[in-house]
Amino acid sequence: MTRQLFSQLSRHLPRRLIQRDPMPDGKTDSLAAEIPASLSEACLKYAYASEEQLYREFSSHPEGLNIREVEDALEAHGPNQIPAQAPTPWWKHLWSCYRNPFNLLLTLLGIFSYATEDDLFGAGVIALMVIISTLLNFIQEARSTKAADALKAMVSNTATVMRVINEKGKSSYVEIPLDQLVPGDIVKLSAGDMIPADLRVLQARDLFVAQASLTGESLPVEKAAVSRAARHNNPLECDTLCFMGTNVVSGTALAMVIATGGNTWFGQLAGRVTQQENEPNAFQKGISRVSWLLIRFMLVMVPVVLLINGFTKGDWWEAALFSLSVAVGLTPEMLPMIVTSTLARGAVKLSKQKVIVKHLDAIQNFGAMDILCTDKTGTLTQDRIILETHTDILGGVSDRVLYTAWLNSHYQTGLKNLLDVAVLEGVDAENARRAVARWQKVDEIPFDFERRRMSVVVSESPEVHQLICKGALQEILSVCTQVRHGDEIVPLNDAMLKRIRRVTDDLNRQGLRVVAVATKFLPARHEDYSRVDESDLILEGYIAFLDPPKETTAPALKALKESGITVKILTGDSELVAAKVCREVGLDVDERVTGCEIENLRDEELAALALRTTLFARLTPMHKERIVRLLRGEGHVVGFMGDGINDAPALRAADIGISVDGAVDIAREAADIILLEKSLMVLEEGVIEGRRTFANMLKYIKMTASSNFGNVFSVLVASAFLPFLPMLPIHLLIQNLLYDVSQVAIPFDNVDDEQIAKPQRWNPADLGRFMVFFGPISSIFDIMTFCVMWWVFQANVPEAQTLFQSGWFVVGLLSQTLIVHMIRTRRIPFIQSRAAWPLMVMTLIVMAVGIALPFSPLASYLHLQALPLSYFPWLVLILGGYMTLTQAVKGFYARRYGWQ
Template sequence: MKNVLKSFFESFLRSRHMLHHFERWQTLLSAKPSSVGSAAMPPEIAKALAAASHTDAGEVLVRMNSSSQGLTEAHALALRKRLGSNEVRHEQPLPWWNHLWQCYRNPFNLLLTVLALVSYITEDTKATVVIGSMVLLSTVLRFLQESRSNKAADRLKAMVSNTSTVLRPTPGEKAGRAGDSGFDLAHAGTQRIEVPMRDLVPGDVIALSAGDMIPADARLLSAKDLFISQSALTGESMPVEKFAATAADHQAGVLERDNLLFMGTNVISGTATAVIVHTGARTFFGALAQRVSATDRGTTAFQAGINRVSWLLIRFMLVMAPLVLVINGVTKGNWWEAALFALSIAVGLTPEMLPMIVTATLAKGAVVMSRRKVIVKRLEAIHNFGAMDVLCTDKTGTLTQDRIVLERHTNAWGEDSDHVLQQAYLNSFHQTGLKNLLDKAVLSHAEVQLDTQLQTSWRKVDEVPFDFSRRRMSVVVAHGDDEHLLICKGALEEILSVCTSVERGAEVLALDTNVMTRIHRVASELNAQGLRVVAVASRTLHADARKPAYSVADESGLTLLGYVAFLDPPKESTVPALQALAAHGVAVKVLTGDNELVTRKVCGDVGIDAGRMVLGHEVERMNEAELRQVVEMRQVFAKLTPAHKERIVQALHANGHVVGFMGDGINDAPALRAADIGISVDGAVDVAKESADIILLEKSLMVLEQGVVEGRRTFANMLKYIKITASSNFGNVFSVLVASAFLPFLPMLPLHLLVQNLLYDVSQIAIPFDNVDEEFLKTPQRWNPADLGRFMVFFGPISSVFDILTYTVMWFVFAANSVEHQTLFQSGWFIEGLLSQTLIVHLIRTRRIPFLQSRAAWPLLAMGVAIAAIGIWLPMGPLAHYFKLQALPLTYFPWLVLMLVGYATLTQAVKGWYARRYGWQ
């Protein structure tokens, strides 16, 4: 069965994102990094990376035919044409012939093929043609649908592209030699451009900052407080600091080299430039991809659900088919005919259209969601989207407009201060790390309010980049040849931790208890107004303290200057979106790194009752059992670190929830990976988009709510096929058992069963396009195999009641009660069986009264009418003898109508009772 599921899903699971592949490879990388470097990587690749590591940076550039200004566009284009795209091989689509084989290769089709061969050997040409048609129909439909799905998925993925910042010589300027200007990004002959990651080539010089994905294997040229998360490769949770210096230890493993970067890892903090050494399949990641391409993928919740349902149907088939064989063999004495009939029953019980139905339904859902600005990176994520019952989301940009404006710039006493704005502007202008919306708001406001020559009168000396443990960043600037000025901005508590004094006009006061109380009161008043407060501090470094480079240790002895306060107003769509999500059974929990005052104000504005808010330091102290209780009771969590967010998501998942997490920053990446469904936006940092399963082209909870509804609609149509097929098949087999025990002939020939099954399968093709009742969309939906088994037992025998009535009518009313008249009997049951199967589609697809309160989509209605017409025409038309059927007297059809009406009435009655007692999924 694993092979069935593997072939079933492998065509569209190729789109799974890079980071999930790394998680599966943890077992391959359980050894020490040094052993991994030699064992997992081809020797020639490891040798080239090791050579780059212990070679001077300038010499590496020379060997790569590059320079500190990067490659020219023409040179990069020529290399791209020769070397191909920067993509790993396992992400390439299968050749059409291989895809066709994968569509055919499952036990369902193999069983049909065996039966076709047996029919051919026994010279039963008609059965051979019919069974062959079933195999061909199943394989070709799945091939065509999956091909369309893959193309649609590729088009959707192309809408969400990850880019890298690449250095290029400015137009008209010749690229310099490797070392002409060191590795200064501000060099006059260098420009920075954004290039899709797939277009990178060896020799490209890339600029990196916090939040960036490493797009290829590279050698560092320069680095400033650079910390890289390599957990996806090594399993080590702590970030690793990297340096540009030439490696001295030639014996260290490849992953232990401090000056090498690897595809798929990501920048936690700091800035750097690096030259790409290997791309695509020649990267460390690409080498691993070749090793694991033949291994099974990890089983997701969606696959596990399909697995359980499929095994339920197969176990049923393995029990019923032998039972039919024994009963018919004993009662009829013809074991060969009984064996063929039992195989036909096995075929009838086989859900051979399940792969095609699921693929078509998921693909249609993905396309519909794309029209609603929701891009699905993994098709199976649609199921989790519909099953989601808890959504964890950040505050900024989700509940709010993500349109930050600088409202106030004050000193520590709350008095307006242009000096604070000037210092904040210099800090934001000169930093080269992760520029967020706050920096952009400072720059926009200051350019209007301040002297435009401010930026040119100060030159940058160095910077200490932002990271999420310090929650601050600093730049060092100089005015001419005067002393250096270190300007630091960040979260208030983190800034105060490195301050010893506070400025008020021309005075500088010590930070005593009274002053600290006043500072906190002013900040709290600003927070209470819904303003986000960022503190600004500085320190003058005189000649004896001046350095060519600065570090975190220099962030000490600062003077607090004041605050810049920002406003991010709530979105108008937030309140109705939250109400819509609540109406659809999705609880929204706010997980933010912001302080509790701002968070409470914003939550109150959008109608979220923050209640007793849980703060990050409280989460830190809780054990797992305590946290699992708290996450159920509380809705808003503030002042969280990335690790806190991840723990909260894991606790909700451990409580049995299907958890979605929506985030767009590097601090959200751990929680995105931990969630059942990671949701990000097109404007997110690279690592967030790579971690997500679904990308929103518009950062709005209303768009998300529409995606949830479409996910449930998709799941509903998949579930319809399984419920309809399971109950119908159970009823047919039960009827066959009764007939086999009491009739002197077979109730239907194997050929009849196969034709009936073929026609029924064709009628199901339109299910992915069916309508779904509104009540089904209001609550989260999950796989429930136990409910499916109960559903089969209750609804399958209903059809058997009317099958047995058909037997009685054919036996007593139309005298089809001997072997000589078995064709008439079989023709009567053939029509009744096919029409009842077609009718059950409309009876079971809804909890309501079919055709009146709930009407199927026109493709399903049209397909049902067409199949019913064909089913009646076959015995009544000129081909009846070919299928060993015969025309029925016209008096048969009033009886047929009565039985179908009775079937519909009884089914509707049982449906109402069943729904009241067990619910209706």
């Protein structure tokens, strides 16, 4: 399962389906129409089969499969991977690395070159450029994929499965990777788990599953071992089946795997979705815009070069070949390799910062993030809840309240959060044993984020059941009609409500998180209990918890602010508690907004409010998702950090979802970035590394764009006035090949501090402006070179064109190589900012080769000639002037437009 497939499903499935409630029996579901009839029939058969039939069908046993049976099943059914997850064969990967616009364009140019002029050497150089680009991209992508897989393996989801673990037949629950599941496996489920395959429920206790990814049902659906409804024709409506891609909200279960991988319901849909065109993300859109900007520039300039040379020289074939070489020179064929290797290097470096990147493209969004939305608990605070007090409704210490809350926490089978752990630790072992012996669990009404409360029903006698409800204060009060005042039960009137508010507000102002406890006695019955029974309750009192801030939170928030990131707190907790914690860590929270206020706001109003507000409290999962979406709609790059079931919608809605290694399965699956340490300081370090990665990618694009623009401008001027070509096609091709080789080390380059101080994002308009500013600078000194070669060295007749071309070849190559160091930094290169040693070495090697070629044995074959020694002072003067003017223009440009 991947986040991309979830998002693709939500795009490609019918919109009506995604928004609907469960369909009545007898109607055809459009989702079922997407699935082969054989799969639907099999699902329905297993939904109503007995346990014995299931064991026979899958050759399974209650004690689980043994090693041999697992191996046979894996051989028969393959690993539990959906189609998009299957490893790509190397030859397909190689083809995909070749098949980018730049390589395809170069291939066409090479074929045209050979077909029209029989220029085997020129076609060979073009082919060499394509091969180098493709192989480098292939090698880097293979390495990055291997590194990314190794990193993802550190945080990959697992399933709890009953397996026979030795030859004596002893069985036990073991944690295995999801791809090792096979049909017939017995899986144990609990709250927060992803459903790892298509399952038939064998045993269930208050099992509720969120199926929104497949059916669009907004509320969790209860599942059972034996169907409670009439026979369905649509497997998605069978309450005995669970499907891959959904997740457990509450309860526990044992279930048998009935289908894995591409044979699952989700896998069948995924196979169809992945055959459709994927919608590119923000990073891919940015790369595409930049690429097509360069291609459009080439498509405009190359015909101009052809026409000018054709009319001025009269040799249209030679002009065509020259313009062809110009087109090759304008093609940034190393862009895919630079992007891939930079992202891969960034991912590996981030892993050393305890940040695991699940999707390489997320690194750029990480660096571009300017708003971070995060929960309070465990992020600002220590993720260590302390039970501070347990009181009656007026604030007096009450053991009865603690004991009642303990029964609720002990008997609930959902996800035990930190509050439950603190309550369970608050009662000593002896009292706990006596309570378990005295009370038996009858039923449970699981927690959900709409009610924000959960209940258990217990009994100490056959005639009476007691419902114990624990949850958020406001939600508990909404279902209470009475309170326990001392030994009396009195009505919950306005006067009593005001006293309750004063007590709880005082606890909140102390930074304590208040959870209310209520009870209700009912006559014993056999029917299941539901949320309808949570009414006319008696408020018993409160349990209050201390969630102290982390010592690192304040400096981390300060660092994020200095890095240009605005932090917003989105919490389900009380606004008073959250406000106190925020003030303690240095966040300004003068304006606070609660979930009930959000309900009445239009999107435009909430968007404006979200931009200026730091603290949002008492939020539901849908509130969090809505705020994130609206902030994105305002043009911000939004990150969301969360680790709970309630955070999954917002994680998927954000530009970059951030979770932690200890998060529930559904949160980790929805996230792009996994933190191995739940700390904002770790996050800030990851953001800086993301910006460093993006800055290195941007260097190559800016260098290539400006250098290409300058070269074409120089070619146009020379073509208009010279009686011969300023440089032969072979010279342009070799120059471009050497320049490309020098760029290979850019992913390893250093980045100046000011370039990572603020969020960075793609800006094609800025790139165009950059080209116009810096491209003509090289043309000025190219024209100076023309003048020197024409008048000083008398290379002004066709017979002396080889000397002219050799002189410009060296100047052009050296200026193109030096521009790498000029544009890589806003500072003075080599003095205030030095490139990393790999880039320095590559630069020196390429410059040495460029100077040596006219003196080498290859010179005559390449139509070059040795340059006189008197040429080199001019070379130094021209390059020195070029660097000086470029540095001056950099200062003006940075003051006027900034330096990304």
